[in-house]
Amino acid sequence: MAIILNLETATTNCSVSVSKGNEILCLKENNAADYSHSEQLHLFIKEALQGASLSFSGLDAIAVSKGPGSYTGLRIGVSAAKGLCFSLDLPLISISTLESMAHQVNLKEGEVVIPVLDARRMEVYSCVFDHQYKEIRETRAEIIDENSFGDYASFSKVHIVGSGAEKCQPILQAPNFNFDTTVVPSAKQMAILANQKFQKAEFEDVAYFEPYYLKDFVLQMKKNA
Structure with missing residues (x-):
């Protein structure tokens, strides 16, 4: 079964999980209003791997929440995921933020x-x-x-x-x-979706992948203002 590192940073919840198949081996998350993802994400990655008794070499893929969501949060998560994929030569899986919420x-x-x-x-x-x-x-x-x-x-x-x-x-x-109102995106729900995509080899192009911002809508609203 595939072992996947799941990263969720689309909202205020900085969330990291390590999953094996559909099973969560370790989950680290903190829902803080100050969006401290830049400080917490890499620490949570380290702690989640330690909690699962794994190292980076034991991973089969990296999954990241692709949005929609916070521009800054998504950039932090996707940048971290792409960096890991490049350095570890691992496939990148993207998960819809809203779809993972639905599974809660x-x-x-x-x-x-x-x-x-x-x-x-x-x-x-x-x-x-x-x-x-x-x-x-x-x-x-x-x-x-x-x-x-x-x-x-x-x-x-x-x-x-x-x-x-x-x-x-x-x-x-x-x-x-x-x-x-209590449902927030979490790396916990990403496991099943990421495993399904891994089994189908539905991977992203690491070099060109970008988060899903719904940016066209935002630009249109600014133009009409």
Whole structure:
């Protein structure tokens, strides 16, 4: 089974795990509002490897959360992952930040989960997954209003989770909408997704890989301001 180092820095949670197959061998994380990833990430990598009784030579791949999320956080995580891949000659795996968040929710048939990350003002980054965690609507940056996610009101329950849920809760009044602001991206949920990609050899080009910023949306908003 593949042993993978998973890095999650897309939000305030600096999170590192070492996984073997779908099993977490060690997890180190700290959700701090000051975004101290530059100070903590490499320390957490060292501690996670020590906790798993491994060295860098025991790794088969590096997985990194690709976004969307904080520009600075993503740059730190991706730069670290690419540096390790180059120096260790390991493949790079990218994991959707929102998809790994979705896997924190236990879903029943007929339910959907919408991970939402706080962007700016009334904007969020969001994606929609069905009860099998299949993406049924692509990732978007959008402004929340009373009509947001109305296409999913017919489902038995709609789980809206993540930092952006705080913006959504006062505005979205459908009775089947359930809100959870405590869900944050974590390297713990990356293990299964990273292992699946490793088995399929779905690797990134280390030289050209860049985080997923949804930058076009941000530039458009600045232009219209």
